Amino acid sequence: MFSQLVGSTVAALIVGSIPLGFAVWPTHWPLVAQLALAFAATELVQYTWHRSCHANSVLWRVHAAHHSAPRLTWLSSARFHPLEVITEYILVYTPLVVLGAPPVIIVMFTVATVTCSLLQHSNVALEMGPLNWVFAGAELHRRHHAADPASQRANYGTILIVWDVVFGTRYMPRRREQQPDNIGIDGLTEQFPKNWTGHMLAPFRDQRQFYETTGQREMATARSSNHRERLARANRTKSAIRR
């Protein structure tokens, strides 16, 4: 929670100081239409960022704190390293500010995003039926938090699931009652930090030490950063998606 506060404050100060501003936002549209535009404009950025966090070994070090919890609760929506919060918020809010979105849209977008994230991570048996083809709700996001690495390479959506559909990374088991038994990171050891300070320092630990604590032995013994990236790319293709 503290990480979210620090990260969002730093990101707001940085985005607020951007001198560029093009008054091209359609402020004459109804608020609902403007909000839909804000989602459309930002969801692809969030999808790309989140997918990169799983595909890139450096970004994964920062994102691992979010996945390290052994069970999902609404509090998991705030379990992020501040570096991830700062980077993601700058990437998401900069287009809105530069395009000239009014403050009311930015506030409504933020409230909707936070609310969806709370629901997405909450420990509820919420079935959304056909809406699972539009929104990245709890059912879909729970699959993303399944412990096996292959399941984590699916359902990257933040509010909408549309870009997962477009890029073929949406995964919903045929039998919906088959929710994952294990949440977290496969092979995570007791040495992975459990307190706030430990999470803050984890991305900066010695590479071998970091990957040993997350159970990724191949990555821990990689000979070079190029080798590590090749392993990360190879892992990315092992998807849990079965069609």
Ligand SMILES: [Zn+2]
């Ligand atoms: Zn993730």
Ligand SMILES: [Zn+2]
């Ligand atoms: Zn999550």
